[in-house]
Structure formats: C-alpha cells, structure tokens
Amino acid sequence: MCGITACVAEGDVVDELLTGLANLEYRGYDSSGIAVPRGEADVSVLKRSGEIDALREAVAETVPAGSIGIGHTRWSTHGPPTDENAHPHTDCTGTVSVVHNGIIENHETLREELRQRGHEFTSDTDTEVIPHLIEEGLDDGRSTDEAFRRAVDRLEGSFAVVTLCGGEGSLYATRRGSPLVLGLDDDRQFLASDVPSFLEYTDRVVHLEDGDVVEVGPAGYRVTDTDGDRLPREPTSVDWQPEDAERDGYEHYMLKEINEQPQALDRTVRGRIEDDGGVSLSSFPPGSFDGVSDVQFVACGTSYHAALYAREHLVESGVRAHAFRAGEYATTPTPVTEDTLVVAVTQSGETADTLQSIRHARDEGARTLAVTNVVGSTAARTCDDALFIRAGPEIGVAATKTFSSQVTALSLLGERLVEDLTGSPSEDRAERAAAFRRLPSDLTRVLEDSTVADLADRYRDRDAYFFIGRGVGHPVALEGALKFKEITYEHAEGFGSAELKHGPLALVTEETPVVAVFDGRHEEKALANVEEVRARGAPVIAIAGEGSRKVRELADEFLPVPDTHPDALGVLANVQLQLVSYHVADLLGRSIDKPRNLAKSVTVE
Numbered sequence: 006m007c008g009i010t011a012c013v014a015e016g017d018v019v020d021e022l023l024t025g026l027a028n029l030e031y032r033g034y035d036s037s038g039i040a041v042p043r044g045e046a047d048v049s050v051l052k053r054s055g056e057i058d059a060l061r062e063a064v065a066e067t068v069p070a071g072s073i074g075i076g077h078t079r080w081s082t083h084g085p086p087t088d089e090n091a092h093p094h095t096d097c098t099g100t101v102s103v104v105h106n107g108i109i110e111n112h113e114t115l116r117e118e119l120r121q122r123g124h125e126f127t128s129d130t131d132t133e134v135i136p137h138l139i140e141e142g143l144d145d146g147r148s149t150d151e152a153f154r155r156a157v158d159r160l161e162g163s164f165a166v167v168t169l170c171g172g173e174g175s176l177y178a179t180r181r182g183s184p185l186v187l188g189l190d191d192d193r194q195f196l197a198s199d200v201p202s203f204l205e206y207t208d209r210v211v212h213l214e215d216g217d218v219v220e221v222g223p224a225g226y227r228v229t230d231t232d233g234d235r236l237p238r239e240p241t242s243v244d245w246q247p248e249d250a251e252r253d254g255y256e257h258y259m260l261k262e263i264n265e266q267p268q269a270l271d272r273t274v275r276g277r278i279e280d281d282g283g284v285s286l287s288s289f290p291p292g293s294f295d296g297v298s299d300v301q302f303v304a305c306g307t308s309y310h311a312a313l314y315a316r317e318h319l320v321e322s323g324v325r326a327h328a329f330r331a332g333e334y335a336t337t338p339t340p341v342t343e344d345t346l347v348v349a350v351t352q353s354g355e356t357a358d359t360l361q362s363i364r365h366a367r368d369e370g371a372r373t374l375a376v377t378n379v380v381g382s383t384a385a386r387t388c389d390d391a392l393f394i395r396a397g398p399e400i401g402v403a404a405t406k407t408f409s410s411q412v413t414a415l416s417l418l419g420e421r422l423v424e425d426l427t428g429s430p431s432e433d434r435a436e437r438a439a440a441f442r443r444l445p446s447d448l449t450r451v452l453e454d455s456t457v458a459d460l461a462d463r464y465r466d467r468d469a470y471f472f473i474g475r476g477v478g479h480p481v482a483l484e485g486a487l488k489f490k491e492i493t494y495e496h497a498e499g500f501g502s503a504e505l506k507h508g509p510l511a512l513v514t515e516e517t518p519v520v521a522v523f524d525g526r527h528e529e530k531a532l533a534n535v536e537e538v539r540a541r542g543a544p545v546i547a548i549a550g551e552g553s554r555k556v557r558e559l560a561d562e563f564l565p566v567p568d569t570h571p572d573a574l575g576v577l578a579n580v581q582l583q584l585v586s587y588h589v590a591d592l593l594g595r596s597i598d599k600p601r602n603l604a605k606s607v608t609v610e
C-alpha cells in the first residue's frame with residue numbers, strides 16, 4: 006500500500022530518495038516524506054500531504070542533505086492524509102525516525118503503555134509507536150541494532166520497517182508480511198518496497214525473507230535472524246530494464262502498458278508451447294499434478310477475473326475447478342483436502358487477502374501454487390510452487406498487460422492440469438496452442454486498427470454503462486466494467502448475459518450503452534440477450550471476431566478483433582475494452598495512472 010525507499014552512500018542521497026519515491030508513487034500517494042541526518046545526533050524530517058511535488062517544493066526550500074536517508078509515500082490506513090500523519094515518524098527526542106508499510110495490530114495497546122511512561126504522540130498513525138519503542142531501548146543503553154530488534158519484537162501484525170537514527174552510519178530494517186528488497190550498487194545501497202524504486206541505479210537485488218533483520222551501510226549489508234544469527238542472503242539480478250519502468254513517451258503508463266502487451270505476451274509464451282501444442286513449463290513437467298483432485302483459484306479484482314477465465318477451460322475439459330474472491334475465501338474458507346490445488350493469482354504477489362487465503366489453504370494441507378508477475382514476491386515464496394507470467398513491471402494502478410499475461414500463463418498451466426488430471430489433452434489442444442502463439446501478432450493488429458478513440462467521444466457522458474458476455478466473454482465483461490469504473494469514475498457494471506433479465510434490465514435505457522462481448526461460442530443466445538437490451542433502446546457496442554456477420558449487423562457500434570480460438574479471442578476483446586476505458590477517462594480528464602482512492606498493491610485485508 007505504502008512505498009518505502011531508503012539509501013545509504015558515500016555522498017548525498019536526497020536525489021536518490023526523491024527518485025525512489027517518485028518511482029514508487031504507484032503504491033500509494035496521499036502524502037510523502039523523507040528523513041536525513043541533521044548535525045551530530047538529530048534527524049531532519051520533511052513531509053507533506055498530497056502528491057510528491059509538494060515534497061519536492063519543500064526540499065527545494067530547505068535543501069536537506071545527508072549520505073543516509075529514508076523516504077515514504079503513504080496510502081492512508083490509520084488517520085487521514087495530513088502532514089502530521091505522513092511518514093517518517095520520530096520519537097520524543099527527534100533522533101529516531103521510522104518509515105513503515107503494513108499494519109501494527111497492537112498499536113493501541115503499545116501507544117497507551119508508552120503514553121503512561123511519558124511519551125508524546127503527534128500523529129494518528131499506528132507507525133508512531135515504533136520510534137518511541139526504539140527510543141526506550143536506546144535510553145536503556147542498548148545499541149541501535151539491539152534497540153531496533155527489541156522494538157520489532159513487540160509488534161504484532163504485518164509490516165516492513167526501516168529506521169534511521171541520528172549519528173548512525175547504517176540503516177536498520179526488517180520485514181514481516183510486507184515486501185522489502187535490498188538493492189546493491191558499488192558505493193550505495195538501497196532498501197525499498199519494490200524493485201522499480203531503485204532500478205535506474207542497480208539491478209542487483211536481495212529479496213528479504215519474513216523475520217530478516219538487515220543492517221545496511223555504504224559498503225554492504227548484513228542479514229540476521231531475530232536472534233542476531235547471520236543468514237546467507239545472496240543477491241540476484243533482475244532482468245527488468247530501467248526504461249521498462251518509465252513511460253517511454255506515452256502520456257500515461259496505462260497506455261504504454263496497453264501497447265506493450267504484444268511484447269509481454271511474447272515473453273509469457275516464449276519457450277512454453279511445443280510444436281504439437283503441448284505445453285513445456287520447466288517447473289511443471291507432465292505428471293506434476295498427478296493426484297490432484299480439484300482446483301481452487303483465489304484472487305482479487307482483475308486477477309479474480311483472470312481466474313474466472315481460466316476456470317472456464319478447466320471445467321469444459323472435465324476438471325473440477327472453482328474461482329473464489331480471496332477477500333471472501335479468507336473470511337469463509339472453502340474446505341480443501343491434501344489433493345486440492347489452490348492457485349493464487351496475483352500480479353503483485355503481495356495482496357493481503359490472497360496471501361491470507363493461501364496461508365490458510367497451506368495450513369489445511371492443500372497444495373499451493375502462485376501465478377504472479379513478481380519473482381521473489383511473498384506469494385511466490387509462500388506457495389509450494391510458482392509460475393511467473395513475465396509481463397514486466399506494471400506501474401499504472403489499473404492492471405492491463407498483467408491481465409493478458411495472467412490469462413495466457415493460466416491457459417498453459419490449464420493444459421498441464423487437464424492432461425494430468427483427466428489423462429488426456431484438451432480436445433482442441435493444438436488449435437488453442439496455435440491461437441495463444443499467434444496472440445502477440447493478433448494483438449498488434451487490434452492495437453493498430455482500433456477505432457475506439459472516436460467511439461469514446463460519442464459515448465463519454467452517459468448515465469451508466471453495462472458490460473455483458475457469455476463463456477469467457479463473462480469474465481471479460483466483468484473486467485471491462487471494473488476497468489471502466491476504476492479510471493473513468495463513471496458507473497459501470499458487468500454481468501453474465503443471462504443474468505440481465507433477472508434484475509439489471511430495469512436499469513437499461515437509451516442513455517445506458519451496453520457493451521456486449523462475443524467469444525465466438527454461444528452466439529445465438531448472446532445475440533438474443535443483445536436483442537433484449539436493444540428493445541429498451543440501449544445503444545449496443547459489440548466486440549466480436551471480425552467474421553461475425555450477425556453481430557456486426559445487429560450492433561450500433563462494432564469493434565472487431567481477429568477471428569481465433571475463443572479462449573484467445575477473449576484476451577483480444579479485453580484489449581478493446583481497455584482502450585474504451587482509457588479513451589473515455591482521458592476525455593473526462595481523469596487521473597488515469599493513479600485513480601482516486603486506489604493503490605497498486607493492496608497489502609491490508
């Protein structure tokens with residue numbers, strides 16, 4: 006939710022901190038701040054509510070400097086987005102500063118205790134207890150390292166914490182349930198919630214584990230467990246290029262990410278489809294899932310729609326499969342056995358509800374598998390196995406390329422599951438495989454030929470928008486509506502086409518466009534549903550294979566995609582919907598990359 010960045014070097018680090026914060030703004034952005042040393046023993050803290058430019062202005066006025074520092078962008082969970090509640094937070098003496106991501110569940114108890122011992126608080130945040138706990142350790146004569154460990158020992162919840170103490174040449178940090186990575190350059194070291202924070206400086210990364218305590222100085226780092234025993238944590242290289250994480254000339258990250266889907270999908274499938282249509286997943290050779298009786302997907306938001314999409318193929322091929330919203334699964338878990346495979350679909354690998362669901366499933370004895378974009382993410386490390394979707398970093402809050410890559414990676418995994426669980430391949434295995442192999446070039450055609458920009462202008466100011474579909478058209482309709490409401494702030498709802506006449510039809514008028522997704526199957530029934538809304542005067546925007554003559558004739562607006570296997574066609578149709586949302590939001594002047602009230606990574610339940 007929030008973003009942590011920190012740097013220690015030979016020279017001044019304020020530029021690195023501001024760059025790191027700007028790169029992490031997608032994690033949360035209602036306020037930001039930095040802390041650097043002041044004098045022999047103090048720290049100087051600058052923090053501002055609002056976007057990062059407010060902090061830049063404050064830095065330009067006061068010109069803080071230092072060769073060690075911490076920074077934070079906040080997405081509020083405790084207390085409103087004010088200057089006071091922005092991080093870093095400090096102790097009573099102003100010598101201990103802390104940035105934190107996650108939630109301290111026992112903060113009220115700790116705050117009360119600390120108050121009784123004379124500590125004064127200046128914010129409403131749960132974070133503020135941490136510097137005061139460290140202060141007590143230092144007052145007792147402990148070293149910073151020991152005072153930090155003692156303080157962390159008292160915390161309950163999930164968190165990543167970095168502290169800077171006045172007079173110290175090292176940063177101290179830990180993680181438990183929230184992400185924290187170390188970036189290693191020759192003469193400067195970084196700590197951050199996520200790799201893009203420091204990607205222009207270094208691609209050498211250490212993924213810290215839950216419970217790790219790390220001390221980072223200008224020349225290196227030392228990782229220990231909670232008892233202070235040294236742990237081996239070797240760096241690895243990430244293959245993301247800095248320019249991958251930049252806008253590349255596009256007005257918005259979202260548009261850039263929509264347009265780079267052909268390359269992302271090429272990476273997703275590369276080396277994973279054999280000539281005869283069989284899949285070749287290095288971690289999952291044939292027989293990997295022998296003994297699995299049923300599959301449960303758990304996911305949130307867009308990833309849940311990808312899971313629903315994947316479920317269609319499995320169910321049609323005779324595999325027992327269900328898709329659950331992780332927020333509900335975490336509250337009311339569905340029974341599992343040791344033969345159940347629970348698949349967490351999560352772009353970030355850090356979504357709290359999804360992590361909670363897989364931890365529960367794992368504890369109940371199920372086998373767990375993460376389908377994620379982030380190597381080293383908590384989901385990848387918590388599950389028994391991981392399949393990476395290889396979409397590259399996604400900065401826009403609205404998920405676009407990761408949905409397409411999730412669906413594609415899940416389709417490959419689905420084929421392995423069908424073969425292992427039913428003993429024979431999907432009926433149309435070769436055709437499906439060929440369609441997914443062709444997907445990057447089909448998608449390039451959609452992007453080149455799309456006429457969505459004109460259409461968006463005609464439909465930009467209606468009362469509400471409905472999205473309907475059958476088969477994989479249903480999850481695509483749900484995803485289309487989610488994207489539309491998320492970035493246009495207009496009312497949009499997605500339904501299975503058959504569901505419309507059981508209630509939502511009452512809302513359909515000539516002022517409510519209905520976007521109908523046709524996946525190439527179930528066409529007669531889907532056309533009948535479209536007739537139902539046309540009879541109420543609603544303009545129909547249809548998305549279907551270019552050869553669908555009947556759909557083209559019936560619809561008021563037709564957005565064609567190349568004719569292909571229905572399971573690949575849904576991905577292409579969804580790209581048209583991404584463009585519809587993007588262009589309407591752009592015409593309405595919305596904050597496309599950072600929609601109000603939302604964050605890229607939802608690390609609280």
Ligand code: F6R
Nearest residue numbers: 306307308351352353356403404
């Ligand atoms: C919508 C969106 C969210 C995420 C959801 C799950 O555009 O991005 O709905 O899909 O928060 O996130 P991950 O996939 O990181 O678990």
